[in-house]
Amino acid sequence: MRPATAQAEQRCGWLDNPATRTWSLNDADGGWSIMDNTGGPTAKGMDEIPDLTRGEYVYTNAGHGYACTCMNVDTDDEGAITRIHSVQQLPLSRCRSDRAIGWFLRKDE
Numbered sequence: 001m002r003p004a005t006a007q008a009e010q011r012c013g014w015l016d017n018p019a020t021r022t023w024s025l026n027d028a029d030g031g032w033s034i035m036d037n038t039g040g041p042t043a044k045g046m047d048e049i050p051d052l053t054r055g056e057y058v059y060t061n062a063g064h065g066y067a068c069t070c071m072n073v074d075t076d077d078e079g080a081i082t083r084i085h086s087v088q089q090l091p092l093s094r095c096r097s098d099r100a101i102g103w104f105l106r107k108d109e
Contacts, residue, residue: 045084
């Protein structure tokens with residue numbers, strides 16, 4: 001049997017925390033739910049998310065906002081991340097220059 005981390009997928013994109021207890025990862029395949037404040041499932045391993053405000057971070061609402069990250073995660077067929085194995089915060093320029101995830105920055109237009 002392989003260890004769980006060997007089965008994890010690496011997904012890179014915008015890690016968004018727009019409100020309390022609401023998290024998603026937005027990558028080239030769309031939006032992946034991590035936690036939502038309506039009582040839906042929460043990914044295991046939330047403690048793997050570092051304090052994003054210590055790196056390059058965009059504030060959108062009080063202490064909430066988004067950052068550019070690569071994450072090793074497990075996903076399900078419903079578009080959710082079920083487990084977070086690791087998170088690496090990247091410079092904002094990395095995600096801003098990725099055309100496949102430019103839709104995230106235009107979503108509110």
